[in-house]
Amino acid sequence: MIFNYLGLAAGLAAFLGIWIGHVAVREIECRVVSITLPSIGFALLGFLCEIGAFLSASNLVSGTLGILGMTFLWDALEFHRQQKRIVKGRAPANPANPRHARILAEYPTATTLDLLKREPLGRPVGAQEAIALIKAKEKLL
Template sequence: MLQFAGFWMALATFLSIWWGHVGVRKLEARSGNILPPALLLIGGGLGLNVYAAVAPNLTIAGVCSIIGITLLWDAFELFRQQKRVQKGHAPANPNNPRHAAYLAAGGHATTADLLDREPLDGQAAQPVLRGRPRVGVHMDHSMGD
């Protein structure tokens, strides 16, 4: 008989990491203040871990704890994501007053998603493009390799 405990844990792990990357970015971009969602994530994370303690079987306990601990980390990631937006490493949402303030401050914040591009080359010695590439202009290969 097949043992599905690992499969369910794998699914919980994969979806947790996925949400931790994609969901946290969206949540941070849409929240005017990240403290309330951070507190919600902490509450949810603690709740799931407490439930894991009394869960009826190992699979449910493991899945709850995997998601629970990841949610606790996601609360911390909201603050790290906020820093990435301020640095221009993640796109600012101009419709979010908090992000609009970063943009207006004239620092490094940008609405461009700099990660939304293909790598220059997989194997060649990589040219390093320091500083901020111009918005909307794709880097071309003549810059180094």
């Protein structure tokens, strides 16, 4: 029986595409003053991958490029969703970034704390306790 590498390639492309995009969007959005250019960059990369997928005769190459392209196109939208998370305080704002500094000044919900950077407790946690838990962890580090 011949092993069909297409499934493995598709799975790896999907996993790596999501992972790389997830980290890249967080890191880039945190540092750049405007998210317009990175959004356009990722959209362009996505379109190029899709064109490559369309032109390739091999299903292995076409599938891999098609999946990577779609994840890059999604990442282009994720920059805007990440900015919304910063506004809501669901992702930490970077005060050294003028765009984030403006968000911190305008929206009381925005915070510099990463409220997800702890272990689960298995019970509901109030806003004040959540902040105290993160600050206690930061002091330990």
